[in-house]
Amino acid sequence: MNKLVNDKLYETRNNLVKEITLLSDAQFNGKPDKNKWSIAQVCHHLVLVEEASIKAIAWGLKxxxxxxxxxxxxxxxxxxxxxxxxAPKIVEPDVKPFEVQQIIDLLNDSRKKLLTFLSTIEDKSILAEKSVQHPALGELPLDQWIEQIYLHEQRHIEQIKEIKLLLDARH
Incomplete structure (x- = not known):
């Protein structure tokens, strides 16, 4: 995996963890309104997307x-x-409440799985040659599946910042 992508995965994940670390469980699970996700659900969704991406890339390689x-x-x-x-059903978050540390552990776990999986791919150039269907982006080269993980996370970090503002405004 190229250094830029690796750095982006690392940097984005650090930004995400910084956004949630100091939240109380009430803030973490609070919803700006009943039809919106809580910050905990957004984070759970990110874990599910990362795990689903590993499966998609593995499938695409075969x-x-x-x-x-x-x-x-x-x-x-x-x-x-x-x-x-x-979000496709398969990556919809759980409705049950989460604790911040529990989600951080899940995020660490899914990232470790991703990096371990990617380290098993001997010829990384194959990632640009093969593709697999992405639910939102259509047919996508496998190396772009990796890229979409941190981009998707960046998108949701912005959403988390908005949810925090909305929750603060209610108090």
Missing amino acids: EVDHTQKDRKNVHLIILDRTKKIK
Whole structure:
């Protein structure tokens, strides 16, 4: 994996953890309104997306089809928060409350799984040659699946900041 992607994964995750570390469980699980996710749910969603991405990349690597798919401008799509993207059922967060440390542990665990999995791929160039269907982005090269993990996380860090402001405004 190239250094830039590795740094982005690391930097984005650190920013996420900084945003949530000092929250009380009440703030963490508070919802700005009943139809919105709590910060805890946003974070649980990120864990589920990271785990689903590992499965998708692993599946894509097993595919025989080597046709080069078009590269997408994933950051423009993912970081544009004016466009709502509905989470597929498989990555919808749990409704039960979470503790901050519990989520941090889940985040650490899913990231460790990702990095361990990526370290097993001997020829990283294959990631740019194979692709697999992404629920929001369509057919996506596997290396862009890795990129979308931190971009998606950046998108949700902005959402977390907004939720914090909304929750503060209510008090």
